[in-house]
Amino acid sequence: MSDQPVLDVRGLWKVFGPKPERAVGSTLSRQELKERTGCVAAVRDVSFTVRPGEVFVVMGLSGSGKSTLVRCLTRLIEPTAGEIVFDGADIRQADEKRLRELRRHRLAMVFQHFGLLPHRCVLDNVAFGLEIRGSARPERYKRAREVLELVGLTGFENSYPDQLSGGMQQRVGLARALAVDPDLLLFDEPFSALDPLIRREMQNEIIRLHHEVGKTMVFITHDLSEALKLGDRILIMRDGALVQMGTPDEVVGAPADDYVRDFVSDVPRSHVLTLRWIMREALPDEPLDGPELAPDLVIRDAVHTVLSADRPVRVVREGELLGVVTSAEILEMIAR
Numbered sequence: 001m002s003d004q005p006v007l008d009v010r011g012l013w014k015v016f017g018p019k020p021e022r023a024v025g026s027t028l029s030r031q032e033l034k035e036r037t038g039c040v041a042a043v044r045d046v047s048f049t050v051r052p053g054e055v056f057v058v059m060g061l062s063g064s065g066k067s068t069l070v071r072c073l074t075r076l077i078e079p080t081a082g083e084i085v086f087d088g089a090d091i092r093q094a095d096e097k098r099l100r101e102l103r104r105h106r107l108a109m110v111f112q113h114f115g116l117l118p119h120r121c122v123l124d125n126v127a128f129g130l131e132i133r134g135s136a137r138p139e140r141y142k143r144a145r146e147v148l149e150l151v152g153l154t155g156f157e158n159s160y161p162d163q164l165s166g167g168m169q170q171r172v173g174l175a176r177a178l179a180v181d182p183d184l185l186l187f188d189e190p191f192s193a194l195d196p197l198i199r200r201e202m203q204n205e206i207i208r209l210h211h212e213v214g215k216t217m218v219f220i221t222h223d224l225s226e227a228l229k230l231g232d233r234i235l236i237m238r239d240g241a242l243v244q245m246g247t248p249d250e251v252v253g254a255p256a257d258d259y260v261r262d263f264v265s266d267v268p269r270s271h272v273l274t275l276r277w278i279m280r281e282a283l284p285d286e287p288l289d290g291p292e293l294a295p296d297l298v299i300r301d302a303v304h305t306v307l308s309a310d311r312p313v314r315v316v317r318e319g320e321l322l323g324v325v326t327s328a329e330i331l332e333m334i335a336r
């Protein structure tokens, strides 16, 4: 994996209202700013990088600025200040031609409302992005069939969107985004309109597709369990600002403030935290020939090994002993 980020967002602001640029840099709360200037700071001074191949989740309650943020990335909404560096250049500086090129070839978006064309069949919906890009018909149908197979919709090529369930329509939306083979896939609450079972199925689908095609993804959600399930890293927003950014276990194990603590309070810690969080130094007289596990193993998946071992389990990374875990640490975690 290259270290060069796919996306590097620096000091991004989006202010709605009169003379929005005057609100940039303001330290007033969103409420105060609104009262004094009539402006809403939907996104305030947000910076983050997205690494190649990662699923980067942006999470926050309704109104925290997630949708505005993701729409700023492709300039569906014009940011008020900041930089969005993609492929070595600032998207904010891109002219119309370059922006069109980026949107058609490099970035693809999946929305909550699928945005399918009702009078076109599934195959033509999926091929649509390739069509506006100017691909010849045989080529775009070939590619559309490939991605339909990838999302499990082979056999539905000639159906129309209104003949499909919500979950299947979202698969079409996903296939359409994948068809153009983008460098970055952006998801804005894609599963919010789906019922819980279908939603879970689609989350698993994203995980599977991510393994198969390895795309870099930015995924917006208000649902913590979805964020923890999908995210390699999670950015948590409140009132337009970044509150915490970290891996799922960092967010659950070390919440940055009460807002995040509140969010994660119901999460079963042993399902998210890894051995790194409970390991301790070996005592001088402890035997060090027990089983070996990796520090990134989720505690839940280590329970059996640790509880059935008659000696401390060694936590080892690349041959280096980082610590040990015994039944005591496991039981304490579970009891909490």
Ligand SMILES: Nc1ncnc2c1ncn2[C@@H]1O[C@H](COP(=O)(O)OP(=O)(O)OP(=O)(O)O)[C@@H](O)[C@H]1O
Pocket (backbone or CB within 6 Å): 016, 017, 040, 041, 042, 060, 061, 062, 063, 064, 065, 066, 067, 068, 069, 222
């Ligand atoms: N066009 C607009 N004009 C004025 N204010 C806006 C506009 N769009 C969004 N806002 C405000 O910006 C803030 C952030 O909205 P945004 O939709 O980005 O939040 P969100 O986290 O995506 O919430 P939701 O999940 O409900 O869409 C909100 O206070 C919203 O009212």
